[in-house]
Amino acid sequence: MESIYIAHRILPATLTKVPVHISEDYLVAQLIAGDHEARTFVYDKYSPALYGVILQVIPEEERANELLVKLFVHIFRNAKNFTTSGHFTLFGWLMKTTREFVVQAIPPSISSSVNTKIPILRPKENALMLFMKNLPADVQRIFELCYQKGLSQKAAANATGLPEAEVSRLLRSSMVELRKFMQK
Amino acid sequence: MEIKEYIDSGIIESYLLGLATPEEELELQQLRRVFPELNVEIAITERKLEKLAFEDAVEPPALAWDNIIQRITWEETNRDYGRTRKKDSSNIHIHMAPRKDDLITVHKYWKYAFICIFILSKLFLIGAIIYGLKYYRELKSQPAQTPTQQEQTR
Numbered sequence: 281m282e283s284i285y286i287a288h289r290i291l292p293a294t295l296t297k298v299p300v301h302i303s304e305d306y307l308v309a310q311l312i313a314g315d316h317e318a319r320t321f322v323y324d325k326y327s328p329a330l331y332g333v334i335l336q337v338i339p340e341e342e343r344a345n346e347l348l349v350k351l352f353v354h355i356f357r358n359a360k361n362f363t364t365s366g367h368f369t370l371f372g373w374l375m376k377t378t379r380e381f382v383v384q385a386i387p388p389s390i391s392s393s394v395n396t397k398i399p400i401l402r403p404k405e406n407a408l409m410l411f412m413k414n415l416p417a418d419v420q421r422i423f424e425l426c427y428q429k430g431l432s433q434k435a436a437a438n439a440t441g442l443p444e445a446e447v448s449r450l451l452r453s454s455m456v457e458l459r460k461f462m463q464k
Numbered sequence: 465m466e467i468k469e470y471i472d473s474g475i476i477e478s479y480l481l482g483l484a485t486p487e488e489e490l491e492l493q494q495l496r497r498v499f500p501e502l503n504v505e506i507a508i509t510e511r512k513l514e515k516l517a518f519e520d521a522v523e524p525p526a527l528a529w530d531n532i533i534q535r536i537t538w539e540e541t542n543r544d545y546g547r548t549r550k551k552d553s554s555n556i557h558i559h560m561a562p563r564k565d566d567l568i569t570v571h572k573y574w575k576y577a578f579i580c581i582f583i584l585s586k587l588f589l590i591g592a593i594i595y596g597l598k599y600y601r602e603l604k605s606q607p608a609q610t611p612t613q614q615e616q617t618r
Binding site: 341356 | 493514518520532540
């Protein structure tokens with residue numbers, strides 16, 4: 281198993297062509313043990329996706345980089361939390377952790393000034409934009425506040441002046457749309 | 465079926481993206497113990513979200529990985545110096561890289577060294593004052609004696 285990591289390290293080009301399937305249980309066990317090659321593998325595989333998730337909310341490159349570093353240091357240090365997190369795939373846990381980090385890192389100035397439009401720098405034509413484009417205006421607004429600006433449902437209710445139940449309903453309907461979107 | 469409606473309400477997506485309220489999350493955690501199909505659906509949704517996230521993937525700058533390794537190695541070297549070093553001999557990191565802010569990082573043992581130096585310096589100071597005063601008093605009590613007389617008295 282070790283040799284797979286090493287091969288990947290030496291020949292990254294071959295990996296992009298031939299997907300290597302290694303048992304996730306084994307990977308997680310190695311990750312918890314603090315194995316360097318396992319960490320390298322996890323970083324190489326998941327960091328672009330998670331960096332994309334960070335950039336959706338924090339478009340400034342320097343802050344996004346700093347957060348990515350903090351995130352992976354946390355992940356490597358607390359890899360054993362995955363086993364008790366109730367997630368089934370490593371990515372599920374990574375995604376949830378990333379979202380928690382991102383929401384915490386949003387400066388209060390941004391989340392309170394609801395009307396400032398955060399430009400998403402890259403990638404320009406991304407799946408998130410594609411998904412948001414087709415949402416009804418009110419649903420889109422709530423999704424943006426909660427997902428991209430990291431507001432809690434309560435805070436989004438305060439910001440928009442809508443009752444909390446309505447925010448909850450709109451947010452949930454965006455999730456139903458996401459469900460359909462991912463089915464495609 | 466009720467559980468299907470629950471799944472279709474988007475609760476799992478909401479939970480996985482961290483958008484659910486603590487109450488909703490608690491409810492989901494309780495229900496998944498009773499309904500195994502919820503767990504199946506969570507696993508499926510995790511994979512779908514993974515696929516979606518990879519569509520929006522952005523390659524992070526190479527420097528990020530160096531920073532991560534540096535921080536991790538720094539911590540682990542501190543924690544267990546010998547073991548990590550032997551195990552990870554391919555990675556040699558010099559932990560003297562300046563940090564961005566105005567602070568420096570030193571080993572924990574310096575704390576005890578500084579405390580010892582501080583206490584010792586106070587002890588010497590007190591000693592110097594006590595013996596200095598003693599010496600001064602002695603000088604004062606024998607003001608008339610010349611050095612030769614002093615020698616004689618001894």
